[in-house]
Amino acid sequence: MLLTMDLKTSFILWVCVCSTGFAHNYGSDCVHDIPHEITFVQSRENCTLNHMTWTRLKKMQDLFSNYGLDAYIVTTQDAHHQQGGSPHDRRLEAISGFDGTIGAAVITRNKTVIWTDGRNVDAAMRMDCGWQIYRKGAKGIPSLTSWVKAELQNISRPIIGACPSLMAAVWWKNFKLSFAKNNITMLEIEDDLVDQVWEDNRPPQINVTINALPLEFAGRSWQDKMTDVHHEMAKAGVDILVVSDLDENPWLFNMRAFAFGFDPFFYSFAVIERRTRITRLYIIDHKSMLSRKPSDHEVHVTLERHLDIGEGRCSVRVTEPGYVESPDSAEECVQNPVVKVGEYNMKDVVRDITRVASLPHTRKVWLSPYCSYAVYSAVPTDKIYQDITPISILKSTKNPVEIQGMEDANLLDSVAAIRFFARLEKEVKQGKNWTVYDAFHEIHNYRKQIPHFRAPAFRTLTGSGPTAAPIYNMPTPEDSQPITREHMFMQDSGGQYLNTGTTDMTRSFHFGNPTKVEKDIYTRVLMAHINLAELVWPEGRTGHDIDATAREPLWELGLDYSHETGHGIGAYGGVIEGPGRISSTFADFISDVPFYASIFTEDENINKFPDPTEYPLRKNMFFTVEPGYYEMDNIGVRMENVMYITPAHVNQLSSRCKFLRFETITLVPYESHLIDYNMLSHTHLDWLNEYNSRVLQKTAPILERFGDTDALAWLMKRVENVTREPLH
CATH class of the missing domain: 3.40.350.10 (Creatinase/prolidase N-terminal domain)
Known part of the structure; x- marks a missing residue:
């Protein structure tokens, strides 16, 4: 969740400390969904002190003497480099109250500091009193390593500890090299200190039944x-x-x-x-x-x-x-x-x-x-x-059975979404009360009616009007924006299906009379979406190579979005899957800045994780394509389809060069009265008409079998053949 501007109150101390070379240069200076100004929070009004987490923290600090420690590093990672994993593994939360996914903390004998990103600053603000909060990637804040060196500089032969099972080797090696420059020893603590003190109210290790996946679905x-x-x-x-x-x-x-x-x-x-x-x-x-x-x-x-x-x-x-x-x-x-x-x-x-x-x-x-x-x-x-x-x-690289499973699951998932969106629009126009939290839950009920459905693919992201701008817009019952005819509505959701299908789909709608600005932005995002959907590229190119194709319609107006354009997706697997992704920024859907931002100085980031944007795109890989545009407290638009890569048949002067293209398998129509068709090129219109024709052909028979006449009528209004309006 992004931090909104109402936090510019007296309890925030704006500081500028020694520069580490980390200017905010992640391709996001021109976006409007990141609070660039927020850098450092030293104290907070109305913060609370949880006796349970505070007691664990003090017990942990008491253990420093047993190991000769002067500081200790705790992150949100588990033993598999997973951020914010199971409740049993949320060690940072156990000693601080931080319930976000991106966080790296340093505990000394008398200080506690955390580095987190813009999407998790709200979570940091819920931490216990006494914690200092740094916004990763913001201008002028110290790196974690710089802070540790300054804090321990007056200690003879200082030692900083961490658990080697809970930190990626890439990070550990960089820390070790960095600290060695200042004669700080990096000590392996096999029995993690948080584990040693987390004796009360710790959730058990999850022990759910593991099921075999039938061969008919695995392929x-x-x-x-x-x-x-x-x-x-x-x-x-x-x-x-x-x-x-x-x-x-x-x-x-x-x-x-x-x-x-x-x-x-x-x-x-x-x-x-x-x-x-x-x-x-x-x-x-x-x-x-x-x-x-x-x-x-x-x-x-x-x-x-x-x-x-x-x-x-x-x-x-x-x-x-x-x-x-x-x-x-x-x-x-x-x-x-x-x-x-x-x-x-x-x-x-x-x-x-x-x-x-x-x-x-x-x-x-x-x-x-x-x-x-x-x-x-x-x-x-x-x-x-x-x-x-x-x-x-x-x-x-999916096998034929997995490909068929992905196509089948995404088709039926699209039907479920169409049925839900049709009902939502009808009832909002009738004046019935709907909130984004209601919509967050209700689409799940439509997916339950699909054979082989097993679970949501991720926590549904839903927003309306000002709450549609944060990329991670997760509503709560207590703070839930109403869905009205005055604001745009956006929902990002998906499902997991036993017949080897995973879905991920986003649509934005307006159930009233959109403004010209809303139509212009929506149409630009649609143009970005179509640009990539219709692209043909040489085999061997990467996600970084093709990303600009999607952003170009927004760049024309000096606009951009801070997240990646697309990510790999599994077959009844991870909704975000490697090794590739489509992006030209350092941000992704997990964090708005690189994980290493403000952890190491640029010269210390020697050992690195692979750059997924530099991995070649291959035939039979599945990706999402999801450009968007967001303004905090104002508007949020995103369009997302699942697509898979197939060979492209093009006129070639040389048979040695093979080309690839996307095949779209998410089949949910767009919001027709938000589109300014005169902004679209003939190529855009041809793609849109062909897409609408496929949506109608494949989803209408299934809607008829459900007997959902309202959804069928809703569909028919959005799949009509369209042309540019005549110029007068």
Whole structure:
């Protein structure tokens, strides 16, 4: 949630401290949805002190003497580089009350400071008294490292601690290099200090049932996928692959569970040994989990049977110089990889990684760029191969069954949205009371009527008028804007479907008489949307290469939006999926500034995460396309469809060059009376008419089967063939 301007009150202390080289240069100076002025909050009026969190904080500081610490770093990350994960892992919230997703805090013996971004400043304002708040990426604020160095400069041989299991190796290495310049030691605290003091009211580790994903929906068995992974490992000369990213094991093993949030994932690690064909999978309560009855009524096998536990036919041993001997043929061994399941325990995982990495025949160990420092440091430096994993790449390129599942799910999801939007407009015009919180919940009820629906894909974002401007507009019952005929309404929502479908769709409407400004902005965003939807580009280009195509209609007026134009999307998987994304800014849908902003100075950001905008776009990848425009407390417009990449047939002078294009599978009409058709080019009009024709052809028969005449009438008004109005 973005911070609104009403926080410019006497309790905010505006300061300008030593520059770190981090000007606010993230391509967002010309946008109007980020409160650039807010930099530093030292004290707050009407803040509260939660006795429970304050007591934990004091107990934690009391532990400093046990380790000789002068400071300690706590972030919102969990062991999988996940921001704001399950309630069990919200350690920063447990000692401060900060309930946002982006936060890095430093606790000294007498001070507590947090760095957070613009979308989480509201959450920071709810923190306990005594915390100082820095706005990441704002002009003039110190980096976390600069602040620590200044704070500890008068201490002889200072030591700062952190838990290596809860910090990405990329960050840990940068911290270590930075602090070493000032003779500050970075100390590994294996048993995290927050864990040591969080004894009261801690939510238990989530232990929901993990279900097998039927082969009819997955398209390929987990054994076939594992063989593909082994093949990619062999090409890279890698013997061991450590799987630590949370979206990879669910796809690889054809298993799903909603253990946290809205993505169908579960906490797990895996260690894949290519030469022995043995994989060790670590999950919570593994003994019980393997034999549990499935919780999904369309799944009929236990995990034990699904994973073929104890029935693998590869009895193998490794001999020098690393060849596999087996009573079965090598081909049979490849076809039947073995899985051994153990308990999800960080110490056991690190121990096993250390063991297999130290074997003489292990040449290289493949690690994710996002792995924790505990995982990274378990492998000898000369054996580390760190790159985007083969699972990430294979997962993003959908197989034919996944493609069909995505098309089917997005079609029916579009029908559900059409039915809801038709009802909403009708009842708002009738004068019935609707709030954005009502709309936030009600669209979910329409998705429940779709076969295979399992859960929302994310927390629905809904806004009306001034509340549509924040990118993360999440309403509450206590603070919910009414939906009226005077303001624009925007909703971003999606669903998770068992038949391998994930949806993500945004539409903006006006149920009254829009102003010329509202029509101009809406039409510009539509032009941006169509520009990318109709684009043809050479194979091998990246999301960064094509992003400007979408922004150009807004740039013409000196306007822009601060978030990415699109992101990869999974098939009954992550609503935001790597490895690629479409953007020319450093901001994304998780944070309005890079994660490293104001954490390190520019010269300290030596070790970096991969830039997803530089990853080539490939055939059969699915992306959202969602340009927008926002002004705080005024207007918010966004249009979003799911699209997948297909070959493009173009006239070519050389057959050596292949081209790609998008195929749109979200089929919800646009708000026709918000469009100024005279602003559209003939190409825009042709695309819009073709899109409307497909929407009508595919959704109308389903609406008829539902017997929803109101929705059908609503649809018909918005899919008529359109032309430019004659000039007078």
